[in-house]
Amino acid sequence: MSNKKRFYITTPIYYPSAKLHIGHAYTTTLCDIYARNKRLRGYECYFLTGADEHGQKIEKNAKAAGKTPQEFVDGIVEGFHKLWDVLEISNDDFIRTTQDRHVKVVQDIFSKMLKNDDIYLGEYEGWYCKECEAFWTDTQVGDEHLCPDCNRPVEKAKEESYFYKTNKYLDKLLKFYDDNPKFLTPVSRKNEMINTFIKPGLEDLCVSRTSFSWGIQIRENPKHVIYVWLDALTNYITALGYGSDNEEKFKKFWQDPDCEIIHVIGADITRFHAIYWPMFLMSLGLRLPDREFVHGLLMMRDSKMSKSKGNVVDPYPLIERYGVDAVRYYLAREINFGSDGSFSPEQFVERCNSDLANSLGNLLNRTVSMIIKYFDGVIPEYKGKVTPFDGEIESFTETVIKSYEDLMDDLKITDALAIVNELSNRANKYIDETTPWALAKDEAKKDELASVMYHLAMSIFVCGMLFKPVLVKSSDRIFDQLGIAEKDRKYENIHNYGVLSGLKVDKGEQLFPRLDAAVEVQFIKDLMGENK
Numbered sequence: 266m267s268n269k270k271r272f273y274i275t276t277p278i279y280y281p282s283a284k285l286h287i288g289h290a291y292t293t294t295l296c297d298i299y300a301r302n303k304r305l306r307g308y309e310c311y312f313l314t315g316a317d318e319h320g321q322k323i324e325k326n327a328k329a330a331g332k333t334p335q336e337f338v339d340g341i342v343e344g345f346h347k348l349w350d351v352l353e354i355s356n357d358d359f360i361r362t363t364q365d366r367h368v369k370v371v372q373d374i375f376s377k378m379l380k381n382d383d384i385y386l387g388e389y390e391g392w393y394c395k396e397c398e399a400f401w402t403d404t405q406v407g408d409e410h411l412c413p414d415c416n417r418p419v420e421k422a423k424e425e426s427y428f429y430k431t432n433k434y435l436d437k438l439l440k441f442y443d444d445n446p447k448f449l450t451p452v453s454r455k456n457e458m459i460n461t462f463i464k465p466g467l468e469d470l471c472v473s474r475t476s477f478s479w480g481i482q483i484r485e486n487p488k489h490v491i492y493v494w495l496d497a498l499t500n501y502i503t504a505l506g507y508g509s510d511n512e513e514k515f516k517k518f519w520q521d522p523d524c525e526i527i528h529v530i531g532a533d534i535t536r537f538h539a540i541y542w543p544m545f546l547m548s549l550g551l552r553l554p555d556r557e558f559v560h561g562l563l564m565m566r567d568s569k570m571s572k573s574k575g576n577v578v579d580p581y582p583l584i585e586r587y588g589v590d591a592v593r594y595y596l597a598r599e600i601n602f603g604s605d606g607s608f609s610p611e612q613f614v615e616r617c618n619s620d621l622a623n624s625l626g627n628l629l630n631r632t633v634s635m636i637i638k639y640f641d642g643v644i645p646e647y648k649g650k651v652t653p654f655d656g657e658i659e660s661f662t663e664t665v666i667k668s669y670e671d672l673m674d675d676l677k678i679t680d681a682l683a684i685v686n687e688l689s690n691r692a693n694k695y696i697d698e699t700t701p702w703a704l705a706k707d708e709a710k711k712d713e714l715a716s717v718m719y720h721l722a723m724s725i726f727v728c729g730m731l732f733k734p735v736l737v738k739s740s741d742r743i744f745d746q747l748g749i750a751e752k753d754r755k756y757e758n759i760h761n762y763g764v765l766s767g768l769k770v771d772k773g774e775q776l777f778p779r780l781d782a783a784v785e786v787q788f789i790k791d792l793m794g795e796n797k
């Protein structure tokens with residue numbers, strides 16, 4: 266596990282070729298959870314997202330919409346900002362590849378690579394997929410000439426192009442993989458890169474185009490624009506000011522070995538991040554990221570949800586009906602981060618009901634009601650481990666916290682949340698074990714009852730704090746009900762037994778009302794149907 270004190274986490278920069286869908290929300294939300302978790306625990310974390318605005322597809326879509334490409338992307342990117350606001354995304358910066366801070370530096374990077382002799386002018390002939398803006402080899406497109414990513418027909422294309430010499434850095438890349446087993450995870454992704462792309466023989470990468478003009482011009486040869494991936498990948502450093510007059514952030518979040526650099530990407534773009542991006546960085550003599558974490562793709566009816574297929578789920582109506590926290594929770598908890606998953610209305614409702622309404626919500630409700638009933642609404646003073654179950658729940662809580670932190674740090678976000686869910690289940694069970702209603706009947710058991718109430722309140726506080734990066738709104742409502750002052754809502758207080766002594770609880774509205782499965786599943790199915 267890393268001991269680094271500072272973190273830089275990035276999402277892919279999404280194409281503003283159409284509106285974003287729940288798949289994009291998935292990546293960004295999971296990165297946001299990581300960033301919020303780190304910040305809450307007192308680390309410095311810089312979180313970047315953005316928009317990848319150049320390329321043939323955008324030029325084409327803009328034309329179809331009767332707009333200039335810039336007008337077209339401006340409109341869509343406004344929608345990106347709106348969605349991230351609604352989803353409570355806490356990014357520190359938003360990079361657009363049409364911004365001056367990016368364009369100028371990408372031109373400099375290209376010049377540098379040209380001077381280094383990493384790039385040469387040649388002629389390209391290959392299978393080109395317009396949707397994915399990627400060239401493919403004969404083997405990759407197969408006999409049917411279909412794009413291996415989106416399955417659409419590809420076409421033969423030939424043009425004067427600049428090429429990047431991939432084989433120049435290949436040995437160094439393979440050594441880097443070997444020396445850094447955590448660089449590309451899950452590990453199956455590394456094997457996929459080696460077997461699918463590297464072993465069959467890497468071709469030099471085409472890094473310029475002349476057949477369209479919506480891109481960054483090559484200074485040395487202005488009829489060429491820079492191929493969209495060389496333009497896009499460099500966003501991770503241009504956003505930090507690399508190559509600008511002010512490299513302060515770049516030094517702090519990239520060059521400083523004490524900063525851990527994490528790129529989170531979907532499985533569709535692994536090749537670009539795991540093979541070409543490290544090579545580009547080698548060309549520039551820069552440090553490589555510590556981690557590239559590849560998550561799976563959300564499927565819809567057995568096929569990848571994607572803008573070009575039009576089979577997407579729009580996050581807005583879900584957020585409007587169930588609240589941002591339920592949507593964030595579902596994404597992070599249901600679909601194992603790192604594996605493929607599918608969006609399912611049944612699972613959405615089930616997850617909200619089992620974890621949020623039945624376990625956490627119910628625990629809070631029962632506890633606050635009992636504190637009101639037995640102690641006039643005042644959380645009793647902490648007096649150590651009074652009942653035999655108190656020690657057990659205290660040590661279970663400490664184990665949960667430790668595992669949660671380790672899992673979060675390793676980006677095993679789904680597992681980390683599952684463990685918090687176990688704690689709230691355990692606390693519910695603790696109620697059944699200690700039977701507060703029986704203790705309340707016996708004056709001699711008053712201390713035991715008080716201790717049970719304290720431990721319950723403490724478990725809720727811990728759950729609320731560990732869930733805070735996900736349940737960005739409800740965690741504060743939990744703390745409100747426990748009567749915790751703003752200044753005490755600190756992460757380190759989860760180890761501070763006593764912090765809740767004497768607080769006045771406040772029974773608020775039910776946090777997560779139970780959803781009527783039949784009604785809600787139908788509601789979500791209708792939403793999905795609209796997008797069919």
Ligand code: ME8
Pocket residue numbers: 276277278279280281287288289291292317497498499500529530531532533534561562563564569570571
């Ligand atoms: O590829 N399930 O942009 P893009 C999960 N501009 N995640 C999904 C998803 C799905 N069904 N669909 C999309 C690009 N994503 C380039 C990236 S980075 C230097 C350039 C998420 O708009 C996932 O993170 O097509 C995927 O990798 C990304 O959106 C692709 O977004």
